[in-house]
Amino acid sequence: MRTPVQIRNPRFSFHQKLYASILATFLLFAIPLALFHLQRERIFRIELLTTELQACNSRLADQLEQTEWNDSLIQHVCDAFHYPDLRITLLDRTGNVLFDSKAEHLEFHGDRPEFIQAMHEGEGVSVRRTSNTMGKPYFYAAKRFSNYVLRASLPYNSVLRNHLKTDYTFIFFAAILVLILLIFLYRSTQKLGRTISQLRDFAQAADRNQSIESDIRFPQNELGEISQHIVGMFHNLSETRDALMIEREKLLTHLQIAKEGLAIFSPDKKEITANSLFIQYLNLISSKPVDAAESIFQLKELNEINQYIQTSFKKNQFFGQVQRQSTQIHRNGRIFQVQCIVFTDLSFEVSISDITQNEEESLIKRQLTQNIAHELKTPVSSIQGYMETIVNNPNLPKERLLGFVERSFYQSRRLSELLKDISTLSRLDEAPGFIEMEPVPIRPILDQICMELQLEIEQKQVRVQLHVEPSLIIQGNPSLLYSIFRNLMDNALAYAGENIEIVISCFRNDKDRSYFSFYDTGAGVPEEHLQRLFERFYRVDKGRSRKMGGTGLGLAIVKNAVLLHGGSISAKNRDQGGLEFIFSLQKH
Numbered sequence: 001m002r003t004p005v006q007i008r009n010p011r012f013s014f015h016q017k018l019y020a021s022i023l024a025t026f027l028l029f030a031i032p033l034a035l036f037h038l039q040r041e042r043i044f045r046i047e048l049l050t051t052e053l054q055a056c057n058s059r060l061a062d063q064l065e066q067t068e069w070n071d072s073l074i075q076h077v078c079d080a081f082h083y084p085d086l087r088i089t090l091l092d093r094t095g096n097v098l099f100d101s102k103a104e105h106l107e108f109h110g111d112r113p114e115f116i117q118a119m120h121e122g123e124g125v126s127v128r129r130t131s132n133t134m135g136k137p138y139f140y141a142a143k144r145f146s147n148y149v150l151r152a153s154l155p156y157n158s159v160l161r162n163h164l165k166t167d168y169t170f171i172f173f174a175a176i177l178v179l180i181l182l183i184f185l186y187r188s189t190q191k192l193g194r195t196i197s198q199l200r201d202f203a204q205a206a207d208r209n210q211s212i213e214s215d216i217r218f219p220q221n222e223l224g225e226i227s228q229h230i231v232g233m234f235h236n237l238s239e240t241r242d243a244l245m246i247e248r249e250k251l252l253t254h255l256q257i258a259k260e261g262l263a264i265f266s267p268d269k270k271e272i273t274a275n276s277l278f279i280q281y282l283n284l285i286s287s288k289p290v291d292a293a294e295s296i297f298q299l300k301e302l303n304e305i306n307q308y309i310q311t312s313f314k315k316n317q318f319f320g321q322v323q324r325q326s327t328q329i330h331r332n333g334r335i336f337q338v339q340c341i342v343f344t345d346l347s348f349e350v351s352i353s354d355i356t357q358n359e360e361e362s363l364i365k366r367q368l369t370q371n372i373a374h375e376l377k378t379p380v381s382s383i384q385g386y387m388e389t390i391v392n393n394p395n396l397p398k399e400r401l402l403g404f405v406e407r408s409f410y411q412s413r414r415l416s417e418l419l420k421d422i423s424t425l426s427r428l429d430e431a432p433g434f435i436e437m438e439p440v441p442i443r444p445i446l447d448q449i450c451m452e453l454q455l456e457i458e459q460k461q462v463r464v465q466l467h468v469e470p471s472l473i474i475q476g477n478p479s480l481l482y483s484i485f486r487n488l489m490d491n492a493l494a495y496a497g498e499n500i501e502i503v504i505s506c507f508r509n510d511k512d513r514s515y516f517s518f519y520d521t522g523a524g525v526p527e528e529h530l531q532r533l534f535e536r537f538y539r540v541d542k543g544r545s546r547k548m549g550g551t552g553l554g555l556a557i558v559k560n561a562v563l564l565h566g567g568s569i570s571a572k573n574r575d576q577g578g579l580e581f582i583f584s585l586q587k588h
Helices: 014-066 071-081 113-121 158-164 169-207 222-257 276-285 293-298 300-319 356-392 398-430 442-452 454-459 478-495 527-532 542-548 554-564
Strands: 087-092 097-100 123-130 137-144 148-155 261-265 271-274 323-331 334-342 348-354 438-441 463-467 473-476 501-509 513-520 569-573 579-586
Touching (some): 014 148, 113 123, 113 137, 261 276, 271 293, 276 293, 276 334, 300 323, 438 478, 442 463, 473 478, 478 501, 478 513
Antiparallel strands (some): 087 148, 261 348, 334 348, 438 473
């Protein structure tokens, strides 16, 4: 059995997690890029200020080549660069201060970082170094010349800070673009997240076998179209699964109510399904208790079937054809038909049928055929003998000739009655569904029978009592209902004796069934013959029965006609003497 997947509702939706992951990835790249840009902007402004200060140094050096050092020269250069707080320092190549526009008697400057850098690289810069002389921070730019070093500096005050301040216009513009992008990204991921959430809810409902709407609407995008196809395929599969489940239930129901034991096995001989009758039959075949269908492979009684299965497996690998084999097993007085079918996928079915009754019925039919032939042979042989005597002796006396003719007529009548009874039984056995039924009043049938047999009833001094209401009506076939009571009456008149009573009564009426008693006060029947009275051609006293002219089929016709009318019949000896038949007939 498939273990259901446990899908829990997450704390954050797929859309939120997707948006957060994309946002984190974007910020992971955007923030360093912005910081890098800000740093580059600051460096650019420092480099720009450095360039201006170095230009000031270069211009001052050009002026020194043309004139001597004086305050007016310094002021002229400062005015040219619009830096009123510009400080100019002149140093020799060893670091001694030769002149400073803002201070006097300065100490040795050879250890200043901008001086050291200028001596090594030609130019040096200190962005925010506190001056030991002035006691406040300055921006220094030094430049080395052939005989001296010029250093221009500006106090690092609010004016300079504003000058070096980064321009955030680009950052603001970029932020606006990023915000727009994030809004667009949010809406896009929201649609994607909605589709995924719908798919998740669909998967949860499908896993829990809950009802799922067939008209789920997904967003109009590629994933939505794919999701719509998935839901459509699921509904098609669900309909197919439901149809298969219905067919499976039908098959399992059929297996359980089947009149044969059935079991289906996988290619590795594992039971797929088996009905209770299969296990029951296995226990009847096996010499020891069996509790599983797979036990069939260990039963020595079924070695032939097991060998056939192995052989069929090998053949199917090459030919891919359905294989079939059957065998009969005689066990405990019963006959079982075992059949095995191996399918092309190497699964196979084993069926066990109890054919004991079929074999018995076949034997009975063979015996019946022999009995019919024997019963027909007697009157035919008699007629043939009498006719042959008459033909071979044309001068027979009239009295003997008339005797032979009467005997031939009697045998021909007996033969006619026998053929009529055989025809009636054949009609009951082979085509009961074609016998027409109609409402039939029973009392007129009984009155007609009594009238037809009036002469014989009087000769044998038989008293007939009828306890059947004239209003009693049975839904049945008139001819067969007549045969039931006529054969019972003929049987009583023929074998019960003389000076007796025959009583026919309907002793109970239910809503859909009537119960009848037919008894005589005659000699009755020995107990050992009671259970066989309704067998075809069975005679209690064979010699006496043939002498009385019976066909041996009367009570068999009675039983089959009663069964056809939805009833049952049984016979018993009465304590007061005589034979009684108890039977029922269905009204509707």
